Amino acid sequence: MNYWLVKTEPETFSWEDLETKGSSMWDGVRNYQARNNLRKMKTGDILFFYHSGKKPGIVGLAEVIKEYYPDPTAKEGDWSVVDVKPLQKLKRFISLAEIKQTPELQNMVLLQSMRLSVQPVRSEEFSLIQKLALQDQ
């Protein structure tokens, strides 16, 4: 099983929107690296759901429920989507600032490659962040 992080602007599509919908197509990816990551996702892989913008950070956990297929919103080009469903909101919001302050998380793709909207997360990073979310801050 692999872990990923997907970014979204909450004004466009938020964690609450995903919970309301129940499941959703992850569409609109128009970056090759991000697309290639989407294509590596397998059913059952877990995603960190990240809000960018005013209050950047990780909000919740989602799961891949359908592997990649052509993006119906793409007018041209070879783009893909996967389907995801919400699993649970993190017990505690993990802000980008907190990730930046955590020594063990300095190698996260999130910090190395700030603009990539679909990115892999190492399993150590995934479990540490989950642990942090259970702690009081």
Added chain:
DNA sequence: GCCAACGTTGGC
């Protein structure tokens, strides 16, 4: 609102 980091485009 600013600006750095990137990605893309297009001229040569």
Added chain:
DNA sequence: GCCAACGTTGGC
């Protein structure tokens, strides 16, 4: 194939 110009993302 190089590189300047431009557009976009996203943190601050």
